[in-house]
Amino acid sequence: MAIHTDKISVEKSKTSKIGNVDFSNLTFGREFTDHMFVCDYEDGKWQNPKVIPYQAMSYEPSARVFHYGQAVFEGMKAYKDDDGKVFLFRPKQNFDRINKSSARLAMPAFPENYFFEGLETLLKLDNEWIKPGVGNSLYLRPFVIATEPAISASPANMYRFMIICSPAKSYYNSAVRVLIAEHFSRSANGGVGAAKAAGNYAAQFYPTSLAQQKGFQQIIWTDADTHTFLEEAGTMNVFFRVNDKLITAPTSDRILDGVTRKSIIQLAEDLGITCEVRQVTVEEIKNASKDGSLKEIFGAGTAAVISPISAFEHHEELFEIAEVEDSYAKKFKQTLLNIQHNLSEDKHGWRREVK
Amino acid sequence: MAIHTDKISVEKSKTSKIGNVDFSNLTFGREFTDHMFVCDYEDGKWQNPKVIPYQAMSYEPSARVFHYGQAVFEGMKAYKDDDGKVFLFRPKQNFDRINKSSARLAMPAFPENYFFEGLETLLKLDNEWIKPGVGNSLYLRPFVIATEPAISASPANMYRFMIICSPAKSYYNSAVRVLIAEHFSRSANGGVGAAKAAGNYAAQFYPTSLAQQKGFQQIIWTDADTHTFLEEAGTMNVFFRVNDKLITAPTSDRILDGVTRKSIIQLAEDLGITCEVRQVTVEEIKNASKDGSLKEIFGAGTAAVISPISAFEHHEELFEIAEVEDSYAKKFKQTLLNIQHNLSEDKHGWRREVK
Structure with a gap:
């Protein structure tokens, strides 16, 4: 009919x-x-x-x-x-x-x-x-x-x-362990990394399968030229919490402009949490891990919502991230879910009811 | 049945x-x-x-x-x-x-x-x-x-x-005019440029359509980091003839290992033509064009076989390449076609008869 x-x-x-x-x-x-x-x-x-x-x-x-x-x-x-x-x-x-x-x-x-x-x-x-x-x-x-x-x-x-x-259901249920890209790359300057192009995903499968063989679920991609800057995780943007400050990479023609990412940047502002949108180096995060100021890393994407990251490896060196009491990841996830499920005020007009 | x-x-x-x-x-x-x-x-x-x-x-x-x-x-x-x-x-x-x-x-x-x-x-x-x-x-x-x-x-x-x-029939019948990539890129270090991956092609369509609006049929891609080195043309590898010497970029994880490309390298050796497989800069080719030593540029690929390139543009500057008498492009094309069509000796055993 x-x-x-x-x-x-x-x-x-x-x-x-x-x-x-x-x-x-x-x-x-x-x-x-x-x-x-x-x-x-x-x-x-x-x-x-x-x-x-x-x-x-x-x-x-x-x-x-x-x-x-x-x-x-x-x-x-x-x-x-x-x-x-x-x-x-x-x-x-x-x-x-x-x-x-x-x-x-x-x-x-x-x-x-x-x-x-x-x-x-x-x-x-x-x-x-x-x-x-x-x-x-x-x-x-x-x-x-x-x-x-x-x-x-x-x-x-x-x-x-x-x-x-x-x-x-939520995509990743438990904390993920990630490898920092040192050889393979997700996208080029002037390429299609900012597009949700099908080919961007297939390109990640082989490097990700190598990471999985080493016990890591995901890769955090770095810039293809120098592998110095942390970019995104392929199905998620990535946030770093150093002490009480958040850092995330700026969008570019290599990095997807994620809806969850931009919502978190807004929520951080609402909550009075400083969020720096700037290039972030692998060295900086390793150093922050070593001196104890690295409190959290988490991924943000529609499928995964927020995925806490419990460890990362770079140059064969493993960095574990202990759970923190006042987790930003948990706070953002709850805040987002409450808005999405009509359980809290929607001051930015993000919900759209389907009538 | x-x-x-x-x-x-x-x-x-x-x-x-x-x-x-x-x-x-x-x-x-x-x-x-x-x-x-x-x-x-x-x-x-x-x-x-x-x-x-x-x-x-x-x-x-x-x-x-x-x-x-x-x-x-x-x-x-x-x-x-x-x-x-x-x-x-x-x-x-x-x-x-x-x-x-x-x-x-x-x-x-x-x-x-x-x-x-x-x-x-x-x-x-x-x-x-x-x-x-x-x-x-x-x-x-x-x-x-x-x-x-x-x-x-x-x-x-x-x-x-x-x-x-x-x-x-042969893919490109007449000489093509190409734009040298200055902003967009085909592939990243550590990416999938060396693979004949479907996504590599879609990624080129938009930049190529912009080139076509300017009167160019194809793009010669450069390295994504600096746009300094000439790489390949997306559906063809590229050869430069400076005086009587050929130059072509080495294969890498950004450049396809073309069958026509490697056949030309072998044919050049057979014919006593020097073929340098090395990085080649845009500047070098522009200078060779200016001083008259650039004799030919041509693309090489299965679909196109050999495509002479009659002009290239870089930084809004157009370089025309006059036809030469003893064209390497024509010579290689004829030699390849003769081998492919069983019209000449096949000393490298490249033909495989289907019986």
Whole structure:
């Protein structure tokens, strides 16, 4: 049965998979809701946005995404409060960023009304998949891929924009141990590190697998030239707490402009915590660890929210970070979750209710 | 009708599209032959290689290639001589390189026998698509994509290896004008520039589109740190001829180890032409242009074979390169094409006949 909203055509799923999902035992990104949003770009414009049952789709083997990596994505979450109200968190940031990512990869911008109406239509249809309770969320994955069936190495003329939704618990549950990059790099000056480009992620898998073999879950990337400056962790931005001061790297064309990152910078200001946004060297953090002034390191990202980091290694030297009483990581995480779940005042207007 | 070779199952196409193709007027990478090779990786191994009719296939929206860019490819060509014999050119180089690319992206190696039996089975079935005559070829595109339907940011457990084939003329027919990169970059030290990773290509499209708006077809990339050293052109390695000497950048983790590149280095040695493999600066080439010692610049790659470069721009200064009588570019192109098309001796054993 196909019904039509103003712009988005809707075909409802005849059955729901929700009964098969164990919400208390979710693996990130493996279960998807009953519906998805699809909009194709052809003849110079985005055509017929639609919400249809979640399903596999057919692609030519020459579809350009398979060959030249024209693919960008976003990560966002929907939250439900105890009254059943559904909220997004700063979704305009994600909308702006996916178009920024697309522009860097020579892909067309997506219209704002389609983006939000697509999200809202999906969230209404799959409302039951959003579970209340802090820590529960529905992870939303907008993405764009080049579908044109031709393997010339140039921007495609056909794209597909999709949103799929996956019920989630917080991504990393326990503190992570990280390796500081000394040889491999995530991105170049003048490259695509600031874009949520698909290829940026595959590029990290091999170095990360080497780190994992050494007992570390993640890598903190450094600048490719000198490996002197601490940048980001690939799926998270990174904050360092030295005594009572926070430090985080400035965004650049190498570093993703994270929504959680910028929210923490604002929350720090609200809480009267100094947050320096500046280049931070590996040496500085090692020295701070040695003299006892390094109190915390934590990652910040939509999937992980806030991930405390309990140890880092550099030049075969391991630095452990003891838990602190008044953890900033915990404070920021709780503050963010309370805002996201409509449990506290939203003085910056970050929540957007889905009605 | 499915017949079986030793290892590869074959399902022949019932009809051929070949009658619809205008072989005198081909656009690169837009027409594909009647068959394709497919082999899926699951449960820790490559399963059931098969040749089937060229067709679209179904992918989950969560297939990891769409999100994290785990995708690598190769470019190779098959040639036919006037006796109808079919040849590949140094195909072991491509086989080795696709596995090297895969390793860098944490993807599994593909078995050598499947690779070559797949190619040979395809080339026999689609033999009519390989046209004799210098300049004609069948472009072969092996590629591997991550198909696992789960969006966790980690290496996939399921992949698809495919080979598709597209009839081709030489890629760039006339001399190209290039811009020297001053702001944007192709790859980082410690990055994936040496891999034929899908994401490397999308990353170049936007800067290249800016270059095209200025009247240049391609960019010669420079090192991301200082933009001082000339590296490669994204789809081609680059050679500079200063007086009678050739210079080309050494391969590195930023520069692709091109098969045409290494063949030219060998041919130069055969012809008694000095070829220096060393870092080459923008300044050096600008100075050589100014003092008249810069005789040629040309790109070298499988798709383009050899592309003479007729002008380059750097810091808004345009340098034109006049055509020379005894063009190395022409000489290398002819020598390569003669070897590839079985028109001359093959002293290095580069041809591999497909029987």
